[in-house]
Amino acid sequence: MIDKTKIKKQIEKVMHDFIKELNKAEGVKQDFGSERDKSTRDVIKKDQDKDFRKLMFENAPKKNQDFILMEKKHW
Amino acid sequence: MIKEKIEKLKKQEITSKQNIESFLKVIKEKNKEINAFLYVNKGAVKQAEIVDEKIKNGKAGKLAGLAIAVKSNINVKGMPVNCASKTLENYNATFDADVIKKIKQEDGIIIGMTNMDEFACGMSGTSSAFGKTINPKCHERIPGGSSSGSGAAVAADMCDIALGSDTGGSIRSPASNCGVIGVKPSYGRVSRYGLIDLAMSFDQIGPLGNDVYGCALMMEVISGKSDYDAISFDKPVEKYTKFNKIEEIKIGISPEFKDMCDDKRIYEIFENLTKKFAEKTKSRIIEKNLKHVKLAVQAYYPIVYVEFFSGTRKFDGRKYGKKIEESCGEEVLKRIIGGKEMSKAEHEGTYYRKALRVKDLIRQDFENAFREVDVLITPVVPAIPPKIGKEITPEVMYFFDALTVPANLAGICSGVVNGEIIDNVPVGVQISVPSFKEKLLFDVMKTWQDLNT
Numbered sequence: 188m189i190d191k192t193k194i195k196k197q198i199e200k201v202m203h204d205f206i207k208e209l210n211k212a213e214g215v216k217q218d219f220g221s222e223r224d225k226s227t228r229d230v231i232k233k234d235q236d237k238d239f240r241k242l243m244f245e246n247a248p249k250k251n252q253d254f255i256l257m258e259k260k261h262w
Numbered sequence: 263m264i265k266e267k268i269e270k271l272k273k274q275e276i277t278s279k280q281n282i283e284s285f286l287k288v289i290k291e292k293n294k295e296i297n298a299f300l301y302v303n304k305g306a307v308k309q310a311e312i313v314d315e316k317i318k319n320g321k322a323g324k325l326a327g328l329a330i331a332v333k334s335n336i337n338v339k340g341m342p343v344n345c346a347s348k349t350l351e352n353y354n355a356t357f358d359a360d361v362i363k364k365i366k367q368e369d370g371i372i373i374g375m376t377n378m379d380e381f382a383c384g385m386s387g388t389s390s391a392f393g394k395t396i397n398p399k400c401h402e403r404i405p406g407g408s409s410s411g412s413g414a415a416v417a418a419d420m421c422d423i424a425l426g427s428d429t430g431g432s433i434r435s436p437a438s439n440c441g442v443i444g445v446k447p448s449y450g451r452v453s454r455y456g457l458i459d460l461a462m463s464f465d466q467i468g469p470l471g472n473d474v475y476g477c478a479l480m481m482e483v484i485s486g487k488s489d490y491d492a493i494s495f496d497k498p499v500e501k502y503t504k505f506n507k508i509e510e511i512k513i514g515i516s517p518e519f520k521d522m523c524d525d526k527r528i529y530e531i532f533e534n535l536t537k538k539f540a541e542k543t544k545s546r547i548i549e550k551n552l553k554h555v556k557l558a559v560q561a562y563y564p565i566v567y568v569e570f571f572s573g574t575r576k577f578d579g580r581k582y583g584k585k586i587e588e589s590c591g592e593e594v595l596k597r598i599i600g601g602k603e604m605s606k607a608e609h610e611g612t613y614y615r616k617a618l619r620v621k622d623l624i625r626q627d628f629e630n631a632f633r634e635v636d637v638l639i640t641p642v643v644p645a646i647p648p649k650i651g652k653e654i655t656p657e658v659m660y661f662f663d664a665l666t667v668p669a670n671l672a673g674i675c676s677g678v679v680n681g682e683i684i685d686n687v688p689v690g691v692q693i694s695v696p697s698f699k700e701k702l703l704f705d706v707m708k709t710w711q712d713l714n715t
Contacts, residue, residue: 194596197656198567198596206616212554238339248579
């Protein structure tokens with residue numbers, strides 16, 4: 188059984204140590220980011236893959252004929 | 263090696279069927295012990311027969327008849343792409359990754375899916391949910407990861423060429439530990455479509471092989487822009503297999519890498535081999551500082567944790583697989599919890615953005631270095647790989663990642679060639695070049711290989 192609380196504490200310590208080191212870096216710019224020309228992607232039309240549906244249903248944990256079953260809040 | 267084998271296949275001195283059958287025999291003999299493969303393609307022999315017909319008709323591709331092993335985080339339609347995790351234990355790929363489409367177009371035969379560290383979260387090859395991989399060259403030491411199965415498969419002669427993925431050293435580390443060649447391409451050189459991501463800012467698919475020619479050939483096939491990967495660049499793919507002999511180049515070595523190399527025997531070997539290479543190629547060695555490279559690990563992990571957390575939200579057990587938090591191993595859970603913490607609104611700016619800024623500084627360090635040198639040559643690992651069974655703590659992981667992670671942060675191209683053996687385990691040498699200079703990288707690697715064999 189993995190102890191999530193222990194892991195969280197471990198991670199917090201590691202990240203705290205990392206940030207201490209990163210804060211020592213000189214020359215860090217205040218602004219960071221990049222701009223894009225378009226915020227939407229181009230739609231690419233492609234032929235339908237005949238095997239896709241069969242493989243998707245094989246992968247589904249719960250199904251009923253033509254439906255993949257997912258209970259609300261069950262995940 | 264690969265070039266000679268391809269000639270024999272073309273002339274039908276050996277058939278593709280014979281090639282595949284001989285590898286299947288080796289896999290049957292060795293895989294129980296080595297555990298390089300999680301899945302072997304039952305249709306490989308039949309596919310080989312089809313390729314043999316194409317060869318007879320003179321219509322076969324560049325990889326015709328070669329056995330290609332694929333890391334279990336790259337989608338091969340109909341084959342398990344379980345990322346070595348219980349989360350995706352019974353999940354079969356519904357499509358081919360771009361790299362797989364290209365391999366199949368060139369008549370490469372996918373012989374099987376290889377073992378790895380779970381969801382590529384590791385450097386040891388021991389955190390797979392389906393058992394650890396053994397280093398064929400040194401059974402008591404880790405093979406390296408996360409492309410452990412791919413490295414071991416090549417080293418144990420179970421395939422011609424393998425595919426791995428590299429986010430922080432996951433091709434280069436097993437290449438070094440298993441004594442094979444490995445290449446991490448420039449970020450954006452190879453399409454990531456169909457790769458189950460660890461960290462989208464760093465991931466690249468690359469080859470592992472027993473010789474430079476095989477890796478160069480695979481890179482010719484898999485490189486190029488894809489409409490399905492927005493960060494793949496529209497830059498021409500050169501003929502990497504048309505090697506030029508290297509002479510009179512400027513070789514950079516970094517004093518920071520020397521400080522980070524804990525086992526001085528490794529650094530001594532690397533230094534001697536680099537000096538010999540420089541002498542034989544009439545090249546100059548120049549010391550270049552990479553001022554911020556000692557912060558590479560501290561910049562790398564926050565970015566990886568946040569991006570991995572984001573990338574794993576789809577593993578909720580609804581359409582496929584299981585809920586990841588309920589089915590994964592400790593290291594994967596660590597990264598999810600860490601990424602979740604750092605992604606919280608109250609931490610905005612503290613971790614991820616700060617790490618991105620330092621990443622930018624490291625990228626600039628490399629850019630500045632490459633203004634004055636053609637290549638950088640460095641060690642790959644700071645110490646010989648730990649023994650199997652030794653606990654791989656976060657500190658051990660970070661320590662071993664320190665020399666490979668900088669290339670991922672900078673987005674440059676980096677390859678591993680054979681170095682020497684220390685304490686019965688191979689130790690490689692890392693050669694790095696500016697982004698999209700894969701041709702130069704392969705020329706240097708080939709010259710290195712030829713001078714050292």
